[in-house]
Amino acid sequence: MKYIRTIYVLLFAALVLLWLLTGNLLQTPLQFFPFRSAMINFTGVLAMGAMSVGMMLALRPSRMEPFLGGLDKSYRLHKWLGVTALALSIVHWLWVEVPRWLVGWGMLVKPSKGPKPPQSWLVEWFNLQHGFAEQVGEWAFYAAVVLILLALIRYFPYRYFFRTHRLLALVYLVLVYHSIVLMKPAQWPTALGMVMALLMLGGSIAAVVSLVGGIGRRMRAVGIVDALEYFRDNHVLQVGIQLRDRWMPHQAGQFAFVTFDHKEGAHPFTLSSCWDHRGKLCFHIKELGDYTRTLPEVLRVGQMAIVEGPYGCFDFGGPQQRQIWIGGGIGITPFMARLQALAVQPDGREIDLWYSTAEPDPGFIERLTRLAEQAGVRLHIVFSERDGRLTADQLREAVPQWQEASIWFCGPSGFGKALREGLTECGLDSANFHQELFDMR
Structure with a gap:
């Protein structure tokens, strides 16, 4: 910022x-x-x-x-x-x-x-x-x-x-x-x-x-929806897209604009899969508005999609060997992509991942747990209705080396602001708190 x-x-x-x-x-x-x-x-x-x-x-x-x-x-x-x-x-x-x-x-x-x-x-x-x-x-x-x-x-x-x-x-x-x-x-x-x-x-x-409709034209690729899975408890739709065009290999944490309906236009969704060189992309889409609520009903396997990207610099970089990740709700998606990448090529960092959700879905959490185990990342699940919202004090208590870590947050802006302020007031360098901004309007 x-x-x-x-x-x-x-x-x-x-x-x-x-x-x-x-x-x-x-x-x-x-x-x-x-x-x-x-x-x-x-x-x-x-x-x-x-x-x-x-x-x-x-x-x-x-x-x-x-x-x-x-x-x-x-x-x-x-x-x-x-x-x-x-x-x-x-x-x-x-x-x-x-x-x-x-x-x-x-x-x-x-x-x-x-x-x-x-x-x-x-x-x-x-x-x-x-x-x-x-x-x-x-x-x-x-x-x-x-x-x-x-x-x-x-x-x-x-x-x-x-x-x-x-x-x-x-x-x-x-x-x-x-x-x-x-x-x-x-x-x-x-x-x-x-x-x-x-x-x-x-x-x-x-x-x-x-x-003339030229914005992002060189970054677009045509794909076919080849997999759909709906997690009913947390109202998240997993969409798999097989690309038919050339695509710039993306990094975990990036997002793309996806068009399923030309009348609706392109919507930004974070990529929840790492690049596998086969042109397969995955998105986890939360029902947050009128359009996304209709997707579980209207999307079909075999349907064409246009994907534009990748964009974003939420890249998990930096010199710190200690990282703390916080995913609030559907903000867990960039971390899912990074977990898959680390399972293939570890980077030697010590990582704690917090997933904070008000709508826990057993199937979704089971999949996330498996990804974390494969990547060697410690996973902490926070049910906000049962445990309350995750606080800076809880992070500091759980990770004694928090001042040496870089913090990566993706989720509701108010949640991120509270964590940022709580940690920086206690000595965290604000440059080490990285936040993805969902609001594109």
Whole structure:
């Protein structure tokens, strides 16, 4: 998380600094309307900078994963940028509209404009576009507000989110036109202008790729569902997929986007199997929403599936020879894949695995126990309704060398936050607590 926080802060710090270096604020007279013009420009620059980087992150750039800490962290940064762009856009709109209302109500007097100095034909052409650019920009702003708010509403069905969110790419392209026309001509030859041009160029390319359905296309493989097993007590469906296309060998802990129904779109699921060079993938899918609840009824052996990936940096690496794994609910899946890998090729580490569940399934636990025995990993089962939620104190008591260990957590975010805070308060280096983020919206 610290990497994406750093990137987030550096992005806005750089844009603010570049904007200040253009002299916008220092050269602005101490009058309301010139200051308003500067603030419109300032908020517009920041909002478009945030949207441009967010649009590029939507491409799922796998080469950037090591720098961002994984695609799950990249999507978290994408979300932060979207929310920030929304807030900045609202402030931008208020700076435009509220003074107009005040002038209309007679509470402000708009200063008269003096004669304009001679300008180049290009600037004159852009000036002729101002009215139209303002109009389409306003409507694009309204559309962006609605689409971003829909993306933030967790109860908005995923299949509709999958379709509506792509429309943001079209809205973004309209806002690029709006920004190019209305950005101050004197800013384009500056460092700010060059940076904004590069950001909007990159964002525009990403928007076009999104609109034509090109996101992740090179990472996709076609497969056939060849095995299904339902664990009724914990509402988990095990899905086996035999790939028919080439696939980049994945590491235990990674995930993929899987499409069973084109109308529904791709959903992210953690791989629960290690790579076996035969093109066989396995997923354990928990009934967590309307769509996943239907899978035990609608999925059939022989059905086609499209798998995109692998993604993620939850890789069980690091120099520590002691590791503590915690899987909360369906968060046990990356550890199942790692157990299989260790059974084939041990890494010499001493490992304790906690599986915390509110819905124990005997068959599922038996299989997990067998995998742990084959991998030489100590397994601890916690039934939350009987034993309560696993705490940092319990971990410290069970593993005296906990400060020398790296912690790998996958499960509900609140559960992970409580463990992280409890351990770091007692001396664990926060860099040694690794958490997979399930929330991709």
